[in-house]
Amino acid sequence: MFFLSKEFVFDAAHRLDKYKGKCENLHGHTYRLRVTLVGLPDEEGMIMDFVELKRLVHEQVISLLDHNYLNQIIPQPTAENIARWVWNKLEPLLKNERRKLYEVTVWETADSFVTYRGSNDERCAESEG
């Protein structure tokens, strides 16, 4: 099995509702996003063409989030909720008979990040973003 990843960067503003601290105030981050697929190469030797993955993630995610106010798009936009939102956007578009989305990682700062691997891993009832 192969794992294929591509990373992206976007800048956005957010605030965390009911957060007791500085993050309740409007502020921004340069977010980093990593999308990872798992699968087997096709006859061209690719799980997925990096060029096509870049196009898809830009179209479905980056173009919506970059230089935007995340609270207008994702309720309570923590790194967790952003990662799940990205997963929900991309998962149906990436799967075929040889590959599927494996994980989504969102860095809020250089040393703070969350990885999401889909609803099978979730144990809590949550509101979908």
Ligand SMILES: Nc1nc2c(c(=O)[nH]1)N=C([C@H](O)[C@H](O)COP(=O)(O)OP(=O)(O)OP(=O)(O)O)CN2
């Ligand atoms: N589990 C989570 N915890 C926090 C999140 C989150 O998304 N998931 N988000 C925040 C805030 O957005 C905050 O901006 C992040 O704060 P922090 O990690 O402290 O980042 P800083 O760069 O501001 O850290 P400094 O050490 O002050 O430079 C909070 N928690």
Ligand SMILES: [Zn+2]
């Ligand atoms: Zn923040």
